[in-house]
Amino acid sequence: MSTVTDRLRGLDARRVELVSLPRQWWGSLPTPARWVVLVVLAALLVALPVLNPPLLSTPDSDFPTVLFIVGVYCIAALGLNIVVGLAGLLDLGYVGFYAVGAYSVAVFGSPSSALATHFPWLVCIPIAIALSMVAGVLLGSPTLRLRGDYLAIVTLGFGEIVRLTALNSSKLGGAAGITEVPAPPGHHADGSPVFGVLDAKPYYWLALVVIFLIVIASRNLERSRVGRAWLAIREDEDAAELMGVPTFKFKLWAFAMGAAVGGLAGAVFAGQQGFINPESFQIQLSILFLAAVVVGGAGNRLGVVVGAVLVAYLPERFRALAEYRILVFGLALLLMSVFRPQGLLPSKRREVELAVRREAVDA
Amino acid sequence: MHFLLDNFWDLSVTGLAQGAIYALIALGYTLVYGVLRLINFAHSEVFVTGTFASILVLHMLGLGSDDPVPSAGLVVLYMVAAAVAAMIASGLTAVVVERVAYRPLRRRNAPPLVFLISAIGASFAISEAVGVFVGRNEVRVPNLVQPQTQFHLFGAAVSNRQILVVVSALVMMVALDQFIRRTRLGRGIRAVSQDPDSAALMGVNADRVIALTFVLGGLMAGGAAVLYDLQFGVTRFNAGFLLGIKAFTAAVLGGIGNLRGALLGGLLLGVMENYGSALIGSQWRDVVAFVFLIVVLMFRPTGILGESLGRARA
Numbered sequence: 001m002s003t004v005t006d007r008l009r010g011l012d013a014r015r016v017e018l019v020s021l022p023r024q025w026w027g028s029l030p031t032p033a034r035w036v037v038l039v040v041l042a043a044l045l046v047a048l049p050v051l052n053p054p055l056l057s058t059p060d061s062d063f064p065t066v067l068f069i070v071g072v073y074c075i076a077a078l079g080l081n082i083v084v085g086l087a088g089l090l091d092l093g094y095v096g097f098y099a100v101g102a103y104s105v106a107v108f109g110s111p112s113s114a115l116a117t118h119f120p121w122l123v124c125i126p127i128a129i130a131l132s133m134v135a136g137v138l139l140g141s142p143t144l145r146l147r148g149d150y151l152a153i154v155t156l157g158f159g160e161i162v163r164l165t166a167l168n169s170s171k172l173g174g175a176a177g178i179t180e181v182p183a184p185p186g187h188h189a190d191g192s193p194v195f196g197v198l199d200a201k202p203y204y205w206l207a208l209v210v211i212f213l214i215v216i217a218s219r220n221l222e223r224s225r226v227g228r229a230w231l232a233i234r235e236d237e238d239a240a241e242l243m244g245v246p247t248f249k250f251k252l253w254a255f256a257m258g259a260a261v262g263g264l265a266g267a268v269f270a271g272q273q274g275f276i277n278p279e280s281f282q283i284q285l286s287i288l289f290l291a292a293v294v295v296g297g298a299g300n301r302l303g304v305v306v307g308a309v310l311v312a313y314l315p316e317r318f319r320a321l322a323e324y325r326i327l328v329f330g331l332a333l334l335l336m337s338v339f340r341p342q343g344l345l346p347s348k349r350r351e352v353e354l355a356v357r358r359e360a361v362d363a
Numbered sequence: 364m365h366f367l368l369d370n371f372w373d374l375s376v377t378g379l380a381q382g383a384i385y386a387l388i389a390l391g392y393t394l395v396y397g398v399l400r401l402i403n404f405a406h407s408e409v410f411v412t413g414t415f416a417s418i419l420v421l422h423m424l425g426l427g428s429d430d431p432v433p434s435a436g437l438v439v440l441y442m443v444a445a446a447v448a449a450m451i452a453s454g455l456t457a458v459v460v461e462r463v464a465y466r467p468l469r470r471r472n473a474p475p476l477v478f479l480i481s482a483i484g485a486s487f488a489i490s491e492a493v494g495v496f497v498g499r500n501e502v503r504v505p506n507l508v509q510p511q512t513q514f515h516l517f518g519a520a521v522s523n524r525q526i527l528v529v530v531s532a533l534v535m536m537v538a539l540d541q542f543i544r545r546t547r548l549g550r551g552i553r554a555v556s557q558d559p560d561s562a563a564l565m566g567v568n569a570d571r572v573i574a575l576t577f578v579l580g581g582l583m584a585g586g587a588a589v590l591y592d593l594q595f596g597v598t599r600f601n602a603g604f605l606l607g608i609k610a611f612t613a614a615v616l617g618g619i620g621n622l623r624g625a626l627l628g629g630l631l632l633g634v635m636e637n638y639g640s641a642l643i644g645s646q647w648r649d650v651v652a653f654v655f656l657i658v659v660l661m662f663r664p665t666g667i668l669g670e671s672l673g674r675a676r677a
Contacts, residue, residue: 090476142661148475149402150660153615156608157653168646283608287483294480323495330487334464337481341473 132263382633
């Protein structure tokens with residue numbers, strides 16, 4: 001382990017060798033230039049659904065809707081990154097929290113649900129976040145004492161439990177699901193709602209705002225005491241415990257924070273869909289979220305966003321391949337992990353770790 | 364409650380037959396985990412290729428899906444052919460998965476999460492390839508054994524099919540257990556699973572041992588595939604997904620990396636599922652299975668028998 005810390009200290013010396021070209025280029029830019037680049041990129045992102053650029057656009061499905069779904073994947077992947085990338089806990093049932101969030105909005109907001117409370121969207125969102133956090137703590141407190149792969153299968157089971165409960169409870173709408181899920185508030189001058197059924201652009205912009213907020217929040221979290229505790233747990237749980245880090249408490253924190261973000265993703269998704277049913281919360285979705293985190297580069301937010309974009313966007317873009325698209329997607333996952341095991345944009349720390357491990361093998 | 368008590372032994376018998384199939388598939392997860400400490404997510408597809416290979420061979424031998432049950436002598440022949448085909452197909456798939464999704468990553472010493480993703484990629488690719496080639500509808504299996512009640516166990520009817528499934532599963536598992544415990548190759552597997560570095564220093568070829576464990580897991584999955592075909596009569600390109608998850612649950616339940624644990628976990632899971640669905644309704648079957656797993660792990664965090672492929676007696 002000490003070799004890792006040594007290497008981290010010598011990071012700058014090895015930067016040329018280790019770090020990919022875009023990062024080098026970014027590092028060499030003066031601060032004002034960075035701002036210009038950021039502003040241009042942000043403007044492009046916002047304008048994307050309006051521009052509808054020919055190569056990027058999806059010929060077989062509505063482009064703004066695809067962008068919105070990509071955004072939802074980004075939110076979920078950022079949340080899962082807290083659990084998997086930062087705290088190093090393998091969660092294969094993340095879709096469970098996503099479902100809890102979506103169902104919270106539906107149950108509390110829809111006039112046709114069993115509760116019939118008919119709360120507006122803005123009230124439902126905090127409820128959704130709170131309930132998914134509770135779900136995270138409920139799942140985490142008995143199971144977080146388990147290690148690695150045991151945790152994986154237990155969380156996978158949890159995801160299925162949530163879906164099957166929704167499927168089998170008439171109170172939760174059963175297989176038909178719940179309709180009339182509330183949309184975010186707001187009206188145009190002519191009285192038509194901003195967040196309508198036909199136009200997904202406002203939802204995409206909403207997703208962008210949420211992504212922005214979560215990136216900032218998780219960045220601050222990572223640099224806080226909590227974030228350092230997570231990192232210590234990920235690197236070596238026993239050592240962290242010996243150093244006085246209350247590992248169970250912080251693992252539970254990671255679970256709760258991850259669950260809250262997952263619930264938020266589900267809530268945003270439910271608002272746009274207008275109706276939800278258990279079909280939308282299959283285990284495969286958990287696996288896609290995890291693929292997004294790992295393919296992009298676990299632990300690095302930008303990498304995770306890139307991963308989520310690929311995982312959500314590619315199958316939509318290549319709908320023309322029809323029957324073959326999941327096949328191609330599977331092969332892509334396989335090739336990506338074989339040729340870039342560190343992820344597309346790995347966190348600097350992970351990249352060094354990998355290099356050290358490889359040296360240890362070569363030596 | 365009444366239903367459960369009235370049908371207790373019936374439920375136990377059907378649960379054991381289902382559990383035997385779980386257990387055979389669970390062995391594949393446990394073997395690979397014991398040696399590599401990794402979940403082989405593509406193992407469910409190793410199983411699925413077996414179910415289709417046996418159907419293919421039966422069709423090639425001229426037995427259609429709608430044909431009547433052939434005579435006793437022919438049944439044995441057909442069954443052996445189907446089993447051999449399934450085991451070859453599953454074993455080959457397992458080797459390909461190891462070569463493509465595991466070996467390159469081992470060379471690069473990639474973090475464990477990446478193995479999971481490459482295995483998931485392989486799983487998607489294989490399952491979809493099957494879907495593209497044989498279609499996405501259910502495929503019917505030629506009928507080989509007409510279920511007939513053979514005897515009664517505490518009042519529960521036991522059919523010839525159930526006996527066949529449970530007995531062949533047990534025979535395969537005992538054979539595997541003896542292979543690992545008594546042969547030279549088995550000793551190699553135990554050595555690598557105990558301590559890969561020391562094993563390498565003692566002249567054990569780790570690559571070969573790892574390939575061997577994948578093959579063994581594949582053979583067991585092939586056996587499970589034939590029994591599954593017999594038991595359910597239909598298969599599908601994605602039939603392995605839920606079954607694989609259940610089998611993995613069974614492996615963890617018994618103690619992953621532990622061969623006897625896989626047997627115990629599989630049988631227990633099959634039986635508990637049946638009791639649970641009798642108690643609260645069959646739509647809750649999978650929920651019962653996962654809740655049972657969570658409860659067991661709360662009290663026995665490394666499964667009922669604990670992890671120990673390597674620590675098994677020398």
